[in-house]
Amino acid sequence: MTKREYLTETAEWKLLEEHFKKIESTHMRDLFRNDPERGRKFRVDNCGLIFDYSKNRVIEETMDLLLKLAEKCSLKEEIEKMFNGERINGTENRAVLHVALRNRSGKPVMCDGADVMPGILNVIARMKNISDRIRKSEWKGFSGKSVKNIINIGIGGSDLGPVMACEALKYYSNRDLNVRFVSNIDSTHIREAIIDLNPEETLFIVASKTFTTMETMTNALTAKKWVTDFFGSEKAVANHFIALSTNKNDVEKFGIDTENMLEFWDWVGGRYSLTSAIGLSVMISIGYDNFIRFLDGFHEMDNHFRDTPFDKNIPVIMALLGVWYNNFFGCETYAILPYEQYMHRFAAYFQQGDMESNGKSITRDGRRVNYSTGPVIWGEPGTNGQHAFYQLLHQGTKIIPADLIGFVNPLHGDRDHHNKLIANMIAQAEAFAFGKTSEEVVKEGVDEKLVPYKTFEGNRPTNVIMSERLTPEILGNLIAAYEHKIFVQGIIWDIFSFDQWGVELGKVLAGKILKELEAGENEETDHDSSTSELIKYYRSRCVEQKNK
Ligand code: F6P
Numbered sequence: 001m002t003k004r005e006y007l008t009e010t011a012e013w014k015l016l017e018e019h020f021k022k023i024e025s026t027h028m029r030d031l032f033r034n035d036p037e038r039g040r041k042f043r044v045d046n047c048g049l050i051f052d053y054s055k056n057r058v059i060e061e062t063m064d065l066l067l068k069l070a071e072k073c074s075l076k077e078e079i080e081k082m083f084n085g086e087r088i089n090g091t092e093n094r095a096v097l098h099v100a101l102r103n104r105s106g107k108p109v110m111c112d113g114a115d116v117m118p119g120i121l122n123v124i125a126r127m128k129n130i131s132d133r134i135r136k137s138e139w140k141g142f143s144g145k146s147v148k149n150i151i152n153i154g155i156g157g158s159d160l161g162p163v164m165a166c167e168a169l170k171y172y173s174n175r176d177l178n179v180r181f182v183s184n185i186d187s188t189h190i191r192e193a194i195i196d197l198n199p200e201e202t203l204f205i206v207a208s209k210t211f212t213t214m215e216t217m218t219n220a221l222t223a224k225k226w227v228t229d230f231f232g233s234e235k236a237v238a239n240h241f242i243a244l245s246t247n248k249n250d251v252e253k254f255g256i257d258t259e260n261m262l263e264f265w266d267w268v269g270g271r272y273s274l275t276s277a278i279g280l281s282v283m284i285s286i287g288y289d290n291f292i293r294f295l296d297g298f299h300e301m302d303n304h305f306r307d308t309p310f311d312k313n314i315p316v317i318m319a320l321l322g323v324w325y326n327n328f329f330g331c332e333t334y335a336i337l338p339y340e341q342y343m344h345r346f347a348a349y350f351q352q353g354d355m356e357s358n359g360k361s362i363t364r365d366g367r368r369v370n371y372s373t374g375p376v377i378w379g380e381p382g383t384n385g386q387h388a389f390y391q392l393l394h395q396g397t398k399i400i401p402a403d404l405i406g407f408v409n410p411l412h413g414d415r416d417h418h419n420k421l422i423a424n425m426i427a428q429a430e431a432f433a434f435g436k437t438s439e440e441v442v443k444e445g446v447d448e449k450l451v452p453y454k455t456f457e458g459n460r461p462t463n464v465i466m467s468e469r470l471t472p473e474i475l476g477n478l479i480a481a482y483e484h485k486i487f488v489q490g491i492i493w494d495i496f497s498f499d500q501w502g503v504e505l506g507k508v509l510a511g512k513i514l515k516e517l518e519a520g521e522n523e524e525t526d527h528d529s530s531t532s533e534l535i536k537y538y539r540s541r542c543v544e545q546k547n548k
Pocket of ligand 1 (some may be wrong): 092156158207208209210211212213216250269270356500503
C-alpha cells in the first residue's frame with residue numbers, strides 16, 4: 001500500500017487553511033458585486049449540462065489552491081490507475097472498472113492482461129435478448145402466458161440504482177409492463193409486491209453480486225415458494241426466475257438454470273453496478289435503445305472526467321467544493337435536490353453511493369485520519385423539500401451545501417407547471433446565496449420586532465446543474481459525474497472508496513441474534529444487559545414461542 005504524507009500536513013492543505021481564514025467571512029453578495037462576470041466564470045458547460053458553481057464561497061485563488069491539493073494527491077495518476085484496471089480497491093485486492101461497463105469507444109479495456117470488453121458486450125447482448133423477448137410478450141411463463149410483471153429482488157447496489165433509474169426514466173418506459181422492486185427483508189415488502197399479481201405472468205429477477213445476502217436470498221426463497229406452490233412444480237423456476245450475479249455456484253444451488261443467469265465481475269462494486277447486468281430491469285422497462293443511450297451518457301462523462309483539465313472538469317470541481325465545505329467550513333451534510341419529480345430516488349441512490357464509499361476513517365496505508373471524510377448525503381425533490389426542510393437550510397445554524405438540478409423542458413409539455421417549478425429552483429439558489437439584509441427588511445416596512453426573524457443571512461452555497469431535458473443520456477451523464485466526484489474525494493481523503501467493511505459487523509451479529517431469537521425462552525445469551533433484555537422481550541412476546 002502506498003505511503004502518503006498526512007493530508008493535513010501537506011503544504012497545500014496548510015495554504016488552504018490560511019486562505020480559509022481570509023475568506024470565511026466574505027459574503028457572496030460582495031463576490032458577485034466585485035465581479036460582474038462571476039456567473040459565467042464559475043461555470044462549466046459540458047456533457048449536455050451546465051454546471052454553475054458561482055454561488056459558492058470561493059474565489060479564483062480558492063479554486064487554484066484546491067486544484068493544487070488535487071495535484072498533490074496525484075489525482076491524475078489515480079484516475080489513470082482506475083481506467084487502466086489496476087487493483088485500486090486495496091483491501092479486497094480488486095480492480096474498479098465500472099467505467100468499462102459503459103465503454104462505447106470500441107477500444108479494449110484491460111484488466112490483469114485480458115480485455116474485459118468481449119465479456120461485457122456479450123452480457124449486454126444477452127440482456128437485449130431477454131429484454132426484447134419480454135417487451136414483445138415472447139417470454140412465456142410455465143403455463144404459457146406471457147410475463148408482464150417484473151419483480152427485481154435485490155438490496156443496496158442491487159436495488160437502489162435500478163429503482164432510481166427506472167423511476168427517473170419512467171417517461172420512456174413501456175407501460176404494459178409492471179416493474180416492481182423488493183429489497184427489505186421485512187416480508188411486507190414482498191407480500192405487497194405480489195399481492196395483486198398472478199404468478200403465471202410474473203418474472204423474478206434475483207439481483208445479487210454475492211448471491212448470499214440475507215435479505216435477497218430470503219425474499220427470493222419466498223418468491224420461489226410462491227411460484228412453485230402455485231404450479232405444484234419446481235420446474236416452473238426456469239420460466240419465472242432470472243439471476244444477476246457473480247456467483248454461479250450459488251445461483252445453481254438456488255435452482256436457477258445458468259442459462260437464465262447474467263454474470264458480472266468482482267471488479268464491479270455493488271453500488272457502481274447499475275450499468276452491469278444489474279441494470280436488466282431498467283433495460284426491460286425502457287428498452288434496449290434507450291438503455292444504450294443511457295450508457296452513452298455515462299461514457300461521455302467518463303471521457304470528460306478522464307480527459308478534461310481539472311479546472312474545467314465537472315466531477316473534479318464538484319469534489320473539490322465538497323472538500324472545501326466538509327473540511328474547512330466543517331459542514332457535516334450535503335443535500336442533493338433535483339427539481340424533477342422523476343428523479344425522486346436520486347438522492348437516496350447517492351446516499352449509498354457516497355456514504356458507503358467515503359464513510360471511512362482509515363487511510364490507504366492503515367492510519368486513522370485526523371480530518372473529516374464523507375458527508376451525510378440526503379435530499380428530496382423540489383419543490384416538496386421547500387415546504388419541509390428548507391427553513392433550516394435558509395435560517396438554521398448549520399450550513400448545508402446543496403446541488404440543485406433542473407431541466408429546461410418538461411417531459412409532459414406542461415409549461416405552466418414547469419415554469420413555476422424552475423422559477424422556484426433558480427429563486428432558491430438566489431435566496432440561499434444573497435439572503436435578505438435587515439436593512440432590506442426594514443425598507444419593506446416590517447415591524448421592528450419582526451426584523452430579525454425576517455432577515456436571511458444568505459451566503460449558503462449551492463451548485464446549480466441544468467440541462468435541456470431529462471433524457472437517458474443526461475441521466476447517465478449526471479450519475480457518472482456523481483460517481484467520479486466520490487472517487488476524487490476518496491483520493492483526496494486517502495481512503496479506500498470501493499470496499500464496505502463497515503456493513504459487516506451488523507450482519508454477523510444479526511446472524512448470531514437470529515439464532516438466539518429462535519432458541520427456547522430460557523436459553524442463555526451472552527450479550528450486554530440491554531441486548532439480552534431485548535432478546536428476552538422478543539422471545540417472551542413471540543406468539544410461536546408461546547405456543548411451543
Ligand atoms: O450492504 C452491503 C452490500 O454489500 C452493498 O455494498 C451491496 O450493494 C449490497 O450489500 C448487496 O449486495 P449483493 O449484491 O451481493 O446482494
